[in-house]
Amino acid sequence: MTGRGIHGPAILFDRVDLTLGRTAILEGVSLHVAAGTVHAVVGPNGGGKSSLIRALLGQAPHRGIIRLDWPGDGPGTVAYVPQSVEFDRGLPLTVEDFLAVLCQRRPAFLGPDRRMGYGEALARVGMAGKERRRFGALSGGERQRVLLAQALIPAPDLIVLDEPMTALDEAGIAIFDSLLADLAAAGTTVLWVEHDLAQVRRLATRVTGLNKHVLFDGHPLEMLSPERVFDLFSSVPRRAATERIAS
């Protein structure tokens, strides 16, 4: 994987509008994600980050242009790490079964396909040896790690992450760090929705603030200065809010 140069796509969002029911979720969102970078999207809850991802994945009706420019001949592998998976926690499904259901053709009940490298992917997220644990019984952080592991099979060219760190502990964060570094070094494009701004400052190449509109777009260290952050997460005008806190 390493040494292939940049193999991830560039992504162009051009005046993207997304309306669900009668609510405008995204309005005139224009954004460029450079190939092979770690591009973070931050913004308040309900700001439309997950919706932007759904539009990118072709799963939300939108207006405007969303274009992926692949470096090679055709589209490469897109991986997606959802915010959560909803299903019956009591289902008799091991971690390995879960990966098998996602990654292989052979019916998962016949057992894992050894060629798929489940053990290796799990080791990369610090879940080595937990193949036989019941998926529904994992902690939130462990489940999140398995969701990261599935995105590594097969090796992705574009990886789309929706708040992948929410339940991660210290060790999990360290693993996520190195995973992101590996992906970046390999030339994978990473589109990363995250609410933890400290992590974004630390790990992203570029950051976009989103709350229905693009609020800002630039280098994380410049963009995520304290006042900007305040603007981003406050729906009331800043002066009013400051006064209220002061009084």
Added chain:
Amino acid sequence: MSFEALRALVQGWAGAGLLPAGLTHGFLVNALLSGLVIGPVLGGLGTLVVTKRLAFFSEAVGHAALTGVAIGILVGEPYTGPYASLFGYCLLFALLVNYTRNRSNLTADTLIGVFLSVSLALGASLLLILASRVNIHILENVLFGSVLTVDDRDLTVLLAVATGVTALMLPLFNRLLLASFNPALARVRGVPVKGLDYLFIVLVTVVTVASVKIIGAILVGALLVIPAAAARVVASSLRGFFLLSVAFASVAAVAGILLPVQLALPVPSGGAIILAAGLLFLGALLARLFMKGDEG
């Protein structure tokens, strides 16, 4: 090999004492064959039904068969196998439920409750209108299943349906499951979620209809649910879940068909099959309690 030859073979073995004596009767061989087909297919498909929370749906489709039979008799199809009306009505019912579910803000159970009640009302009304025309035993067979009436045409329909369903279910198993875990992730991995949703509904429906003859309209849905539920209770992996469900459903089907004849009990096959499945479920629950007890 034709059914005729197979039947002769089994009857020969039964006559020689190698198989239960009941199997010297041709009709019972037919019933047993259908049980051996129904069991594994319903058991396997049942794991998906239970995981996708379609238990109530599969019950409802079974009940729709009642109305399908009534319509069949009304339009002059043979009493013993009104398959055109059965398949036609049940597929219509199932597709309509799924279509409406995707387009209303009602939860699936509410919506199925509505459709089921209306369909049953229609079926019951039709049957009462037809009451003067049909033998009441036919109704009994439709409702609870019968081993006496499985003919070669029924076997052919069942085999064709079972083969088709298995041929689709096995290669699509992972994708059918994934679609219910997280549709967005499934689509990213190339799963046509909506299409598979409808396909699965169709698979459940045709298998249900093909099994009505032996299990009966009232109980057919239960063989999609109980064995899988029992397997779920005791299994700790997907493999165990699937294999146990297949095993439980097959054992229940065969036991429910053979035991009433062996013991000369006047119990309909559908009732006996589901009672057997219920016993297995009870056993599974107890086994789990004991396993839990061991863990402390």
